[in-house]
Amino acid sequence: MIVARRFTPDDASQWNRFVQQSRNGTFLFERGYMDYHADRFIDHSLMFEDEDGAVVALLPASRSGVSLVTHGGLTYGGFVTDMRMGAARMLEVFDALFSHCRDEKIDMLRYKAMPRIYHRQPAEEDLYALFRAGALRVRVDASATIALHAPLAWSKGRKHSLGKARKSGLDVFESEDVVQFHNILQARLDQRYDARPTHSAEELTLLRSRFPGQIRLFGSFRDNRMLAGVITYDCGQTIHAQYMASSEEGRDTGALDLIVHELTTSIFSDRTWFDFGISTEDQGRKLNEGLARQKEMFGARTTVYETYEVDTTVSSIAKAGSSDLAPSN
Missing domain, CATH: 3.40.630.30 (Gcn5-related N-acetyltransferase (GNAT))
Incomplete structure (x- = not known):
């Protein structure tokens, strides 16, 4: 029993x-x-x-x-x-x-x-x-996931943006500067959605201190200035992009595309799935088509929660x- x-x-x-x-x-x-x-x-x-x-x-x-x-x-x-x-x-x-x-x-x-x-x-x-x-x-809820062992091709637009980032001489590396990233994230959410991140900068810092091997921040930099960042949750065979954001300069130079490319083709290429997270609202009844399409342009396709x-x-x-x-x- x-x-x-x-x-x-x-x-x-x-x-x-x-x-x-x-x-x-x-x-x-x-x-x-x-x-x-x-x-x-x-x-x-x-x-x-x-x-x-x-x-x-x-x-x-x-x-x-x-x-x-x-x-x-x-x-x-x-x-x-x-x-x-x-x-x-x-x-x-x-x-x-x-x-x-x-x-x-x-x-x-x-x-x-x-x-x-x-x-x-x-x-x-x-x-x-x-x-x-x-x-x-x-x-x-509809999420978007890349099969890392058999990835689909990026769209022409994403490839073009990646090319711009490479020509701009941006560098991608792991960072400890959660506050700088959170400022970029908050500015983007304010501008586009009038919303706040689920986690505050203090909460993210706390959680990273508890799970330093699982919660990681990767940034795209020019002269040590972060132009874009991705916070990843390492769940074993699946890597989840918990947060992704670019500054205006980062969007102009394809900074986020460069990070995603490095994460999926190099840093986590030995894993099975890269999950961008959900693109739905109103209890799953509304699909944010623009957001879903943005993820699909990286070669992601739908998985559901x-x-x-x-x-x-x-x-x-x-x-x-x-x-x-x-x-x-």
Whole structure:
């Protein structure tokens, strides 16, 4: 029998070890990353244990009213599992989750499934369990991803911009100057979207200090002035571009194109995927076509981030067929 229990700070070391040894966890699920915004979300992360007390799965989660979200502060979430997890056991894990939710008066699960490009091994037992539980897919966000082992050609416009950057004599190298990059990013967001970055410069600096090998800043420079930058999240076989921005001078000289070229053809050429992130708004209902096209011009094509909602008052799914499910009394 599998049971769910709340994560406590005393579990941090065990939690982090499980994430690091899992087949689908990334450093975003380690407590040092999740807990930086603990003041904004009510953490309700869960650990799932078998009859011998061994951890079989983790669920990074936060609570909002009568809903459990996986996780409110993350773009994607869902169950973190190891190599032993199978389809039948995942059904039992979901039953343990639903039992916990009923005890805690949680009526709804909002489940942000982990995109498969972040899996080290196939890990979609959760999607099957969601289907069995009668979950509804309520949101789909379109990301843009380059297959680094078989990249598509850049558009003529991007090639031209790359040529300008090379003729301008720009240099690309890793930088520690998060503040300078954040100023470029903030100016760009103010100008184009009247928005602010998800992370402040202080938060990015803090997170980089906790994960120096995973969170890195690469810049394009002229005379030691940063004209463009990309903050990358190293998730193993997948590199995610968390932030990308150019100054006006950087846009005129193709500074960002030069960084992307170096990242995808040299620095991270041994990886599998380079993910630019989503280009959708309004819960996935609106595609920012200009932004999506900009990423596609680098040879990226669409991958999706899916979100599901499911009634946690359903009866057991491990023993019942999907047509047999009904709310419990």
